[in-house]
Amino acid sequence: MKQLWEGFQCKVIVEENQTAKEMQESLVKFLTSDFHGSCDFCVVFIMSHGNSSKLHV
Structure with a gap:
């Protein structure tokens, strides 16, 4: 995904x-x-x- 959007000359921010x-x-x-x-x-x-059971915002 990152390489695809960088190929379109877009700035890509990845949070992992x-x-x-x-x-x-x-x-x-x-x-x-x-x-x-x-x-x-x-x-x-x-x-x-x-796991959706960990989603407590």
């Missing part, structure tokens, strides 16, 4: 092995940053193989 809380914090950090203000579009992929 995060808990549900860490994912939420990463999204809030992105939303409140100035980075995306100069972007034409944004794509967010959330990929997981985790």
Whole structure:
């Protein structure tokens, strides 16, 4: 996925092995940053193989 989007000349940010809380914090950090203000579009992929019983945000 990373190589595909980099091939489109997109900036790719990868966050790995995060808990549900860490994912939420990463999204809030992105939303409140100035980075995306100069972007034409944004794509967010959330990929997981985790256990849903551990999702306590």
